[in-house]
Amino acid sequence: MSPSGNRRTRWAAGSAVALALLFAGAATVASARGDAEAPAPRTPSARSADAGFARDMAVHHQQAVEMSFIVRDGTEDEDVRRLAYDIANTQANQRGMLLGWLDLWELPKTAPDGQGPMAWMPGGGHSGHDMAGTEGMDHDGALMPGMATRTELDRLRAARGEQAEILFLQLMTDHHKGGVAMARGCAEQCTVSVEKRLAQGMVEAQRSELDLMADMLTARGSAPRT
Known part of the structure; x- marks a missing residue:
């Protein structure tokens, strides 16, 4: 089997596991709700770390997919295109799980009034990441640690060939570093x-x-920008 075939096989297996976890969680909640003898299941509140991570990481993942x-349209390099394919598929699948949990918990997909992005993390998750400006100011679209700004996304759209590859790898490196910090916070x-x-x-x-x-x-x- 070719390397790309192996990669697709691993992704398909990972997706199956992820979906199984989601369906298992749904079945557990449904069973608990349908059993009059069982105590009501504990569901996270809208301001909890569970809900905050699900909301924020769904947004964070969406930009990685974008x-x-x-x-993919800016380069013909197969290694970069293969990496982009893996990231897009993995993070789109995980995003679906996160939004599905919010539905199961009957929680909104937007933050409660007065609670901005990353409020569920100590310090708002800003430590070690450049979030240009302060709360309430324009971050040029970079709402969370590691997210690219609108200006950077425009540069990526305009880039071609090796320039696009380097910029993508640098932006995605920053994005993954922010994502790792967020995921560690949820863990x-x-x-x-x-x-x-x-x-x-x-x-x-x-x-x-990140190593790759x-x-x-x-x-x-x-090299990475930071």
Whole structure:
């Protein structure tokens, strides 16, 4: 089997596991609700770390998917396109799980009044990341740690060839670093066990991709921005 075939097989297996976890969680909630003798299941509140992580990481993942599709059109390099394909598929699947949990918990997909992005993390999750400006000011679209700004996304759309590859790898490196910090925060603070396991899996997978992207940047005579 070719390397790309192996990669697609691993992604398909991972997706099956992720969906199984989601369906298992749904079945557990449905069973608890339907059993009059069982105590009512504990569901997270709208201001909990569980809900905050699900909302914020869904937004964070959406941008990673967007950047992956952008670079697909900006380069013919198979290694970069394959990485972008893996990121887009994995994070789109995880995003569906996160939004599905919010539906199961009957919680809104937007933050409660007075609670902005990252409020569920100590310090708002800003430590170690440049979030230009202060709360209430324009961050040029970068709402959370590691997110690219609108200006950076416009640069990526305009780039071609190796320039697009390098910029994508640098932006996605920043994005993964922010994502790892967020996922680690959930692994430490979230109370729903299946969500904690997903978060820990994100930490491990994105750390591995960070190593891969560093090697890909080195091969192109470049390096991560930070």
